[in-house]
Amino acid sequence: MPSPGAGTAWRRRAALLAVPLLLAACAMSERDNRRTLNALDAALAPGSAGARWALAPVGLPAGLVALAADAVLVHPACVVDVAWGDTRAWLWTPDPDESRFRRAVLLPLVTLATPPVLVGDWLGRVFFAVPARAAEDGP
Amino acid sequence: MIRRPARLAPLALLLLLPACAWSNRANRPVWNAFEQRLVPEGDAAFYAALPLTVPGGLLAIVTDTLVVHPAQVADDAWDDAADLWDEVPWAAEYYTQLALLPFRAVGTPLVFAGSFLGRSCFDVPSREATQASRLEDERRSLDESRGLLQRVAAGERLDAGDLARLRSLDWHAGLQPAFDAALARGPAPSRLALLRWVHERGLPPAAADPALGLRDPDPVVRHAVLGALRRPAGVPAELRDALRADTSESVRLLARELWP
Numbered sequence: 001m002p003s004p005g006a007g008t009a010w011r012r013r014a015a016l017l018a019v020p021l022l023l024a025a026c027a028m029s030e031r032d033n034r035r036t037l038n039a040l041d042a043a044l045a046p047g048s049a050g051a052r053w054a055l056a057p058v059g060l061p062a063g064l065v066a067l068a069a070d071a072v073l074v075h076p077a078c079v080v081d082v083a084w085g086d087t088r089a090w091l092w093t094p095d096p097d098e099s100r101f102r103r104a105v106l107l108p109l110v111t112l113a114t115p116p117v118l119v120g121d122w123l124g125r126v127f128f129a130v131p132a133r134a135a136e137d138g139p
Numbered sequence: 140m141i142r143r144p145a146r147l148a149p150l151a152l153l154l155l156l157p158a159c160a161w162s163n164r165a166n167r168p169v170w171n172a173f174e175q176r177l178v179p180e181g182d183a184a185f186y187a188a189l190p191l192t193v194p195g196g197l198l199a200i201v202t203d204t205l206v207v208h209p210a211q212v213a214d215d216a217w218d219d220a221a222d223l224w225d226e227v228p229w230a231a232e233y234y235t236q237l238a239l240l241p242f243r244a245v246g247t248p249l250v251f252a253g254s255f256l257g258r259s260c261f262d263v264p265s266r267e268a269t270q271a272s273r274l275e276d277e278r279r280s281l282d283e284s285r286g287l288l289q290r291v292a293a294g295e296r297l298d299a300g301d302l303a304r305l306r307s308l309d310w311h312a313g314l315q316p317a318f319d320a321a322l323a324r325g326p327a328p329s330r331l332a333l334l335r336w337v338h339e340r341g342l343p344p345a346a347a348d349p350a351l352g353l354r355d356p357d358p359v360v361r362h363a364v365l366g367a368l369r370r371p372a373g374v375p376a377e378l379r380d381a382l383r384a385d386t387s388e389s390v391r392l393l394a395r396e397l398w399p
Contacts, residue, residue, distance in 0.1 A: 034235060037235045037238060041232045041233055052229060063236075064237075067238040067239075
């Protein structure tokens with residue numbers, strides 16, 4: 001018989017897992033962030049209504065696994081380079097008017113700021129539907 | 140043991156929260172009927188009946204709050220929840236919609252409960268009223284746009300106020316005939332303003348014809364439209380050649396910059 005403490009620990013672990021998944025729901029609401037699901041829709045969707053009904057018992061778990069994969073693996077991996085691009089643009093792209101001395105003085109601070117900015121930007125993009133920089137800047 | 144004030148607190152909250160909804164006369168039918176039919180109008184009768192009408196009025200408030208108004212809003216709350224199931228694109232997004240199915244199923248009672256409580260407690264406009272208001276806004280916007288286009292077609296030049304209003308107007312499919320007439324018969328400055336409006340905002344006439352306005356008889360209009368083009372690649376090759384050899388030097392130069 002499991003101890004009462006085991007139930008509490010299990011609930012705590014489930015809550016810890018549920019919080020990031022719920023947060024990632026915001027990012028998953030954006031179609032472009034559901035790469036695996038979009039690929040499944042494009043490549044393996046049945047053509048007729050009858051086939052859609054027949055395939056539902058397999059399609060439902062497949063869709064859920066694809067959604068979870070998008071939320072936990074694919075989208076977080078795909079936004080790493082975007083977060084790095086943001087970090088470079090914000091911290092490592094000097095203003096043309098900035099003097100060489102000012103850049104030298106700020107170098108240690110910029111170096112210190114790089115990991116938290118990178119991680120913060122990455123987490124923001126993993127959890128929320130943040131547009132890519134090109135889209136933010138407009139055409 | 141829970142003390143009496145603590146037991147009464149939820150009941151008081153239940154009665155106080157819907158006070159906002161109750162502030163709208165349409166949300167208190169029992170009270171309205173009671174006040175119109177059972178409260179005497181003459182002074183003497185009014186005061187004499189108070190020992191009966193005051194408890195009756197309080198009962199009417201409780202009935203409106205807990206029974207009648209919630210019953211009135213239940214169908215709107217149901218429609219709000221049913222919106223989750225509107226136009227599910229099964230054919231185009233089969234796996235995505237299957238994956239969202241459990242969330243929709245869980246969300247439906249939550250949306251119903253939230254909408255029902257919100258509509259019961261607060262003065263939320265009914266779906267019918269919201270829809271009517273939206274249609275009225277659209278009709279007003281359509282009338283305004285059509286009136287402006289008809290003035291241009293009649294040869295009127297748009298003033299600064301018209302130009303400012305034009306920038307905020309939305310496109311409606313019903314405007315096409317008036318728009319065509321305005322472009323065909325309006326003065327050049329007004330034609331230019333209309334062409335800028337559709338090109339800069341990517342409105343349907345410009346989306347359907349990327350070269351719209353580039354054949355305008357006025358070179359100033361042609362030049363301005365060239366400058367406002369969002370999709371220069373969509374302009375047919377023969378028109379590009381014609382513009383690169385345009386009689387107006389400004390148009391020629393700009394066209395050669397766009398299509399070297």
